[in-house]
Amino acid sequence: MATLFNKVIEYIDTLPKKSTDKVKAVKIKDFILNLDCADNTKSSLITKIKHHITNNNIFSNNENLNILNAPELYDKIIKENYQNRKERKVVDVDMNVITKILNLKCDKIMNNKGEYEIKLYSLYCYLLFTSGLRTNEIWDNNFTIINSNTIKPKRLSKIIADTTPTDAVINLLIPSTEWINYFNILQQLIKQKDIKYGSTIFTGIKKTLEKIHPDLSGHSLRKLYVAYHKQIKKTDPDKLPSVSTARLLNHRGENASTYYTGAVNITGDLADIIDNTDYSKYTIAKLKAVLTSKNISFKSNMKKAELIKLITSC
16 A cells, blocks of 8 residues: 555656646546556545645645545445445354453563563453444544443544534443553553554454454454344344444444344353443442452452452453
């Protein structure tokens, strides 16, 4: 992509300076559409080039950017994606696989300081499954807690920030405070390790999930998130219209969500194995009783927040 992107930029630089924006836009569009690459790549290039033109003031009037749009290309991609989705097989996931995914938050490794820390990609997978978010929506985002299991994103990858619906929320499978806590830990790990967004992230996530299930990927966790809501939590769109499949995934309509409905089938003895207890309402004595019942050791002088962290960490 980087090579093709540079190729388009080089072509733009060859266009006569006296050409009008409209002429330039038509030529740039034709150049991209005639490149020897996949349709999805062409679509992505158009988006990237529009940003490049805007950021570098190449057009005197950015309304001419609309000329770069390629409706026929977009329609073709949509139809091809729809056909591919219809032909994709249903992935069967046993309940014990879900247990392993939930336990990823406990997957730790010793760092160069001799301290144990959560594995970055394991934590990434845990956050993906419990939120249904896309990989890039967790990478660079901010969230506001709405209630015990609902958060509001600052940004969604397929909705422009300025036009994000006021009711666009994430219906988490785990408590909001716990999810936000792990999200903050992930951001710290990313900064510490100075990891850049790209293939490294996708490879790390894929390798982590392949150890659990050969057909799982970062995106398939989004499907599994829907399956858990439908099969395990029995989320009922008729009773809870705000959490229909489209709402769960923050799609503009149900048609975009048909791919996710039934894409993953959970097998085995179905049961909600996620602890959604609001431990913040527990007294210290009650928290210690829970820890004792779970055979988790604690210090008598621990504060409430420390006790809650012990219960929810692993």
